[in-house]
Amino acid sequence: MNTAEFTALLFALGDKPVHFVLPDGGRIPGHAHITEVGRVDREFLDCGGQRRKTSFCCLQSWVADDTDHRLAARKLATIIDRALGPLGLASLPVEIEYEDGFISQFPVVAVSAGDVVMVQLGTKHTDCLAKEVCLPSAAPSTACSPGSGCC
Numbered sequence: 001m002n003t004a005e006f007t008a009l010l011f012a013l014g015d016k017p018v019h020f021v022l023p024d025g026g027r028i029p030g031h032a033h034i035t036e037v038g039r040v041d042r043e044f045l046d047c048g049g050q051r052r053k054t055s056f057c058c059l060q061s062w063v064a065d066d067t068d069h070r071l072a073a074r075k076l077a078t079i080i081d082r083a084l085g086p087l088g089l090a091s092l093p094v095e096i097e098y099e100d101g102f103i104s105q106f107p108v109v110a111v112s113a114g115d116v117v118m119v120q121l122g123t124k125h126t127d128c129l130a131k132e133v134c135l136p137s138a139a140p141s142t143a144c145s146p147g148s149g150c151c
Contacts, residue, residue: 001108003057003080004090009111010077018071018117020061020096023106028061028098031069034076036060037083039092048130057089058105060097073117096121 010018020028038058045051059080084090094108096119106121128134 001094001111002091003084003094006094006108006111007077007080007084010073010080010117013073013113013117015072015074016113016115016117018073018076018119020098020119020121022098022121023123028096029063031067032061032063032071032098033066033069034059034071034079035062036097037080037087037089039083039087039089046129048133050130052129055092056107057083057087057092057094058097059094062099073113095124 017030019030020032022028036058038060039055040058041053041055043051043053057080080089095105096108097103097105105124107124108119109122110120112118112120
């Protein structure tokens with residue numbers, strides 16, 4: 001889900017409380033704050049030597065001792081909306097950053113609403129982006145020989 005779609009949906013849901021559902025079914029505590037709205041740009045070379053770039057909108061959550069704090073859909077939308085233009089976030093996918101022993105980032109995969117707004121979070125996975133170079137089954141048999149440039 002991109003940032004503009006997510007924000008518009010949250011505005012439409014008004015003052016309903018927002019709950020973030022982790023991929024395993026657990027939840028980020030309901031009193032979490034969103035402390036940052038950021039644009040993350042990552043530029044890299046894959047193992048086949050191709051230059052690549054990815055970008056996403058990162059909403060950093062933080063769980064404090066303020067257990068009375070609750071985030072409503074419209075409030076969250078207002079926080080994100082301030083950053084849409086200045087950071088160029090509208091078309092970028094949205095991820096939630098959460099720390100529970102270690103910091104993880106979870107893509108927003110779905111939003112449903114009843115009495116509360118349930119933001120379903122997904123998982124991220126690593127991948128070889130140059131399979132045709134690095135995997136013998138995807139490349140000619142000589143592709144991974146010494147000096148071939150394969151990782």
